[in-house]
Amino acid sequence: MNTIFSDRIADVPRSFIREILKVSLDRSVISFAGGLPNRDLFPAEEIKRATSRVFELYGNDIFQYSNSEGDLKLRQYIANRYKEKKGLEINPEHILITNGAQQGLDLIGKTLVNEGEGVIIEEPGYLGAIQAFSIFRPRFLPLAVSEDGVDLAGLKAIAASEKAKLMYTVPNFQNPSGITYSEQNRREIVDILAGKNTFLIEDDPYGELRFAGTPKTPFAALMPAQTILLGSFSKIVVPGFRVGWIVAPEHIFNKLLVAKQASDLHTCHFTQYIIHQYLLDNDIDAHIAKIVAAYGGQCRRMLACIDRYFPADVSSTRPEGGMFLWGRLPGTMTSLDLFNLAVKEKVIFVPGDPFYTTGIKSPAFRLNFSCVDETTIETGIERLGKAIRLLAK
Amino acid sequence: MNTIFSDRIADVPRSFIREILKVSLDRSVISFAGGLPNRDLFPAEEIKRATSRVFELYGNDIFQYSNSEGDLKLRQYIANRYKEKKGLEINPEHILITNGAQQGLDLIGKTLVNEGEGVIIEEPGYLGAIQAFSIFRPRFLPLAVSEDGVDLAGLKAIAASEKAKLMYTVPNFQNPSGITYSEQNRREIVDILAGKNTFLIEDDPYGELRFAGTPKTPFAALMPAQTILLGSFSKIVVPGFRVGWIVAPEHIFNKLLVAKQASDLHTCHFTQYIIHQYLLDNDIDAHIAKIVAAYGGQCRRMLACIDRYFPADVSSTRPEGGMFLWGRLPGTMTSLDLFNLAVKEKVIFVPGDPFYTTGIKSPAFRLNFSCVDETTIETGIERLGKAIRLLAK
Numbered sequence: 001m002n003t004i005f006s007d008r009i010a011d012v013p014r015s016f017i018r019e020i021l022k023v024s025l026d027r028s029v030i031s032f033a034g035g036l037p038n039r040d041l042f043p044a045e046e047i048k049r050a051t052s053r054v055f056e057l058y059g060n061d062i063f064q065y066s067n068s069e070g071d072l073k074l075r076q077y078i079a080n081r082y083k084e085k086k087g088l089e090i091n092p093e094h095i096l097i098t099n100g101a102q103q104g105l106d107l108i109g110k111t112l113v114n115e116g117e118g119v120i121i122e123e124p125g126y127l128g129a130i131q132a133f134s135i136f137r138p139r140f141l142p143l144a145v146s147e148d149g150v151d152l153a154g155l156k157a158i159a160a161s162e163k164a165k166l167m168y169t170v171p172n173f174q175n176p177s178g179i180t181y182s183e184q185n186r187r188e189i190v191d192i193l194a195g196k197n198t199f200l201i202e203d204d205p206y207g208e209l210r211f212a213g214t215p216k217t218p219f220a221a222l223m224p225a226q227t228i229l230l231g232s233f234s235k236i237v238v239p240g241f242r243v244g245w246i247v248a249p250e251h252i253f254n255k256l257l258v259a260k261q262a263s264d265l266h267t268c269h270f271t272q273y274i275i276h277q278y279l280l281d282n283d284i285d286a287h288i289a290k291i292v293a294a295y296g297g298q299c300r301r302m303l304a305c306i307d308r309y310f311p312a313d314v315s316s317t318r319p320e321g322g323m324f325l326w327g328r329l330p331g332t333m334t335s336l337d338l339f340n341l342a343v344k345e346k347v348i349f350v351p352g353d354p355f356y357t358t359g360i361k362s363p364a365f366r367l368n369f370s371c372v373d374e375t376t377i378e379t380g381i382e383r384l385g386k387a388i389r390l391l392a393k
Numbered sequence: 394m395n396t397i398f399s400d401r402i403a404d405v406p407r408s409f410i411r412e413i414l415k416v417s418l419d420r421s422v423i424s425f426a427g428g429l430p431n432r433d434l435f436p437a438e439e440i441k442r443a444t445s446r447v448f449e450l451y452g453n454d455i456f457q458y459s460n461s462e463g464d465l466k467l468r469q470y471i472a473n474r475y476k477e478k479k480g481l482e483i484n485p486e487h488i489l490i491t492n493g494a495q496q497g498l499d500l501i502g503k504t505l506v507n508e509g510e511g512v513i514i515e516e517p518g519y520l521g522a523i524q525a526f527s528i529f530r531p532r533f534l535p536l537a538v539s540e541d542g543v544d545l546a547g548l549k550a551i552a553a554s555e556k557a558k559l560m561y562t563v564p565n566f567q568n569p570s571g572i573t574y575s576e577q578n579r580r581e582i583v584d585i586l587a588g589k590n591t592f593l594i595e596d597d598p599y600g601e602l603r604f605a606g607t608p609k610t611p612f613a614a615l616m617p618a619q620t621i622l623l624g625s626f627s628k629i630v631v632p633g634f635r636v637g638w639i640v641a642p643e644h645i646f647n648k649l650l651v652a653k654q655a656s657d658l659h660t661c662h663f664t665q666y667i668i669h670q671y672l673l674d675n676d677i678d679a680h681i682a683k684i685v686a687a688y689g690g691q692c693r694r695m696l697a698c699i700d701r702y703f704p705a706d707v708s709s710t711r712p713e714g715g716m717f718l719w720g721r722l723p724g725t726m727t728s729l730d731l732f733n734l735a736v737k738e739k740v741i742f743v744p745g746d747p748f749y750t751t752g753i754k755s756p757a758f759r760l761n762f763s764c765v766d767e768t769t770i771e772t773g774i775e776r777l778g779k780a781i782r783l784l785a786k
Contacts, residue, residue: 004558004590006529009504009648012655035458042456048448055441063435063631065428099492099657106656110528111402115508131655135503136399165397197397238456242661255402262405262524263499264492268635268661 012134013127013354020348030380032349032367035175035323039371041291042238043282050277054270057277062270068261070097070245071272077279078231078245088220094253096260097267101205101230101244105132108201108228110259111252112165113138120158120167120198122150124326124355124364126175129168129203138165140357145177147317149185155192164198171219173206173322176355176366180320183216190222198226199252205232205244206322208288211296213320225249233275235323236288241271295323298369301377309385311392316367323370326352328363329388335365338391347383405527406520406747416741423773425742425760428568428716432764434684435631436675443670451666459662461654463490463638467669471624471638481613487646489653490660494598494623494637498525501559501594501621503652504645506531511557513591515543517719517748517757519568522561522596531558533750538570540710542578548585557591564612566599566715569748569759573713576609583615591619592645598625598637601681603714604689618642626668628716629681634664688716691762694770702778704785709760716763719745721756722781728758731784740776 020033054062069075075092082088098104105128113119113136121130123142130140141158144151149171158164167189171181181189193200202219220229232244248256260266299319306316306327313330329335335351342348352362372380413426447455462468468485475481491497498521506512506529514523516535523533534551537544542564551557560582564574574582586593595612613622625637641649653659692712699709699720706723722728728744735741745755762770 004505004592005648006503006505006507008507009652012651037457039453039457042453044448044453044456047456051444051448055437055444060432060435060437063437063440063633064430064432065627065632099660103657110399112397112399114399114401128655128658131651135652135655199397234458239458240456240662242657242659255398258405258524259402259528262521262528263656264496264635265521266635267492268664269633270664271661 008135008137011137012131020350028346029343030347030372030376030383032347032369032372032380032384034368034371036371037235037239037323038291038294041294043278043287046282047238047274047278050274050281053277053281054273058273062273066266066269068257068266070095070267071269071276074272074276075245077276086218086221088218090247094247094250096246096248096253096256097272098244098246098260099242099264099267100234100239101203101232102128102132103263104230104244104246105129105203106135107246107256107259107263108166109133109136110263111255112199118158118162118164120155120164121357122169122174123357124176124352124362125168125357126170126203127354130357133168142357145174145179147179149179149181150189152185152188152192155189159192159196159198166199166201167193168201168203169219170203170206171216172204173209173319173324175206175322176324176350176352177326178317178319178322178324179326180213180216186217186219186222190219193226194223199228200226201228201230203230205230205235208236209292209295209323210321211292211299220247228252236284236291237275237278241275243267243271243275292321295321295370298372298374298377299325301374302367302369302381305378305381309382310388311385314388323368325367325369327365327367329365329391330363333363333391334361335363336361338365338387341390342384342387345383345387347380347387349384401528401530404530405524413741413743416736421739422736423740423765423769423776425740425762425765425773425777427761427764429764430628430632430716431684431687434687436671436680439675440631440667440671443667443674446670446674447663447666455663455666459659461650461659463488463660464662464665464669467665468638470669470672479611479614481611483613483640487640487643489639489641489646489649490665491637491639491653492635492657492660493627493632494596494625495521495525496656497623497637497639498522498596499528500639500649500652500656502526502529503656504648505558505592511551511555513548513551513557513560514750515562515567516750517569517745517755518561518750519563519596520747523750526561535750538567538572540572542572542574543582545578545581545585548582552585552589552591559592559594560586561594561596562612563596563599564609565597566602566712566717568599568715569717569743569745570719571710571712571715571717572719573606573609579610579612579615583612586619587616592621593619594621594623596623598623598628599715601629602685602688602716604685604692606713613640621645629677629684630668630671634668636660636664636668685714688714688763691765691767691770692718694767695760695762695774698771698774702775703781704778707781716761718760718762720758720760722758722784723756726756726784727754728756729754731758731780734783735777735780738776738780740773740780742777
């Protein structure tokens with residue numbers, strides 16, 4: 001029956017993470033596999049109050065169809081916050097509200113990517129981006145990332161010989177590796193790309209979750225005419241409301257808007273209004289500080305446990321923020337083999353394989369630390385250490 | 394700068410309706426141009442109560458990421474209602490919750506349409522479908538609709554000579570024409586398509602809004618293996634929550650789900666939960682009856698006014714439900730010329746042109762009756778009659 005389907009849908013990798021979720025329903029299994037924010041930190045009471053206020057203030061307007069761009073009050077708030085926190089001058093009219101940043105990727109693919117055109121993708125890279133772009137059948141151009149950013153020699157080679165339409169990046173606390181592009185790495189990327197017909201996508205869902213080090217300059221400041229910036233309330237307020245955004249230069253924005261309209265008319269305004277009201281009535285910086293304190297503690301504990309329970313030749317990144325770190329097995333061990341042993345030890349994670357577009361057997365793996373308390377982290381990393389030793393035998 | 398964009402985005406028509414919205418912001422203009430449900434009929438108090446109940450019952454779960462399929466309770470409710478109202482046996486596992494039915498079209502395009510493949514589209518047809526499918530660069534195969542359904546000879550010719558991947562239909566109270574496919578027309582369509590590699594999309598957002606005549610058999614009952622059924626809460630509860638659904642055969646469902654995941658992970662569960670709670674705690678049939686009574690009265694009044702104020706050679710459809718009717722000017726008059734005169738008379742509508750994929754100067758036009766009270770309908774149709782007489786001079 002497969003012939004009935006479009007060629008594009010055959011190219012979309014199934015989410016391995018989705019499959020893993022089934023295993024993680026067993027309560028006795030400790031999961032470092034998720035990519036979820038910690039539900040205990042959701043500002044539930046504050047959102048309830050914001051919801052009541054929205055009902056009081058806006059009457060039936062919140063139930064009607066609305067504009068495709070999104071709520072202007074919320075877009076104004078986002079623009080003001082960029083100004084205040086990053087010194088970025090952004091016109092709220094160039095902010096498009098989307099169903100999470102994930103939909104931003106779909107709209108960018110729709111608007112900019114012809115079949116066979118080059119899309120530079122971090123290696124390892126965000127699985128959701130690989131899925132979203134696969135729909136538009138690009139040629140993926142993998143570019144290695146290491147602790148301080150992308151492989152600049154690799155980028156120069158691509159820029160010299162290939163026409164890359166897009167370069168997709170998660171420069172802060174990257175998913176899956178947890179690394180952050182250094183200031184130097186960013187500036188060299190800009191030197192290589194500026195003036196070329198390549199748009200840089202700066203996907204920044206985790207940027208506010210910094211628990212160590214110093215903030216770096218956004219690409220949107222370094223190269224505004226060529227940068228498409230994605231943001232989201234998923235990691236700092238709640239993910240379930242599906243409210244994210246795209247900031248794009250005006251001519252790109254206009255086409256993204258056409259794509260948004262064709263895709264689903266508009267994002268739910270009710271949840272946009274609630275988030276806006278929540279932001280007005282509460283101290284979001286204090287809330288973010290709480291999340292950062294928790295995730296920072298959990299990350300430090302995970303790193304301490306790795307030092308203690310993993311063999312010394314297993315390496316890991318040391319994130320300055322976000323929700324993930326990236327381990328690497330020595331020699332010829334593969335993370336998929338480790339996964340199968342780890343399940344028996346009642347601990348799971350995401351093997352590295354799905355984060356590559358090239359179908360490798362990866363020795364690396366992603367560990368999530370945002371959803372697990374420190375005591376459970378200790379137990380889980382101890383179990384995982386045991387599984388690694390079993391695999392090494 | 395246009396060369397930077399994908400070929401597909403250049404194919405998407407701008408929404409003329411969107412442009413018209415700007416004119417309709419002038420309060421002195423009577424608008425029959427909208428496609429909105431009547432906001433005065435939104436069950437606002439009931440939704441507020443349902444929201445409070447959802448907060449009480451579900452705690453932080455409603456704020457977290459959730460599954461891509463949608464809330465199973467809501468899908469079960471939808472399946473039960475199909476059983477009860479239409480005798481349809483639908484497995485809730487084959488219902489995918491989408492951001493309104495509009496997103497269903499996007500996901501179907503992603504999953505089934507290769508560039509250049511044939512998509513049969515009603516002529517005139519729903520603008521949102523033309524936009525959604527245009528992204529996937531099909532070859533549109535226009536098929537005329539008249540009072541009792543599609544042109545069967547035309548469909549036979551397409552089926553004999555063309556490979557149509559999809560046939561898109563709005564068989565009940567069609568947008569824009571207001572017509573309903575007769576029982577006979579449906580059965581002949583099924584005779585022509587059954588066993589062929591063509592999927593029929595049964596887009597049915599208005600089906601419950603019947604104020605005259607008798608319900609017809611759904612394609613999902615006549616040809617379940619080849620039908621993809623779209624539904625929505627937009628016209629019977631509220632549109633702003635962006636909750637619709639697709640019912641599809643299992644192998645299609647599985648691919649649609651991959652496309653949904655790649656597009657935006659999942660539809661907001663919070664609004665799904667609220668709608669489900671609203672449906673549990675209230676008599677939705679009584680609510681629909683209220684809407685039907687109002688729209689029926691408004692439609693009858695509009696038809697009576699047309700008889701009274703329009704020249705006798707202007708024809709119109711006589712809808713049995715829904716939100717729209719379709720007028721037609723005699724001779725060589727075009728509805729775009731009428732629009733320009735009508736704006737000066739302070740009344741607007743949607744000219745027929747954007748509902749065709751073939752770029753014609755249409756003599757027809759769409760009138761919406763759901764959003765305008767009966768007195769205003771009288772005034773507006775009188776003004777429009779005056780504009781028609783001015784045009785005929």
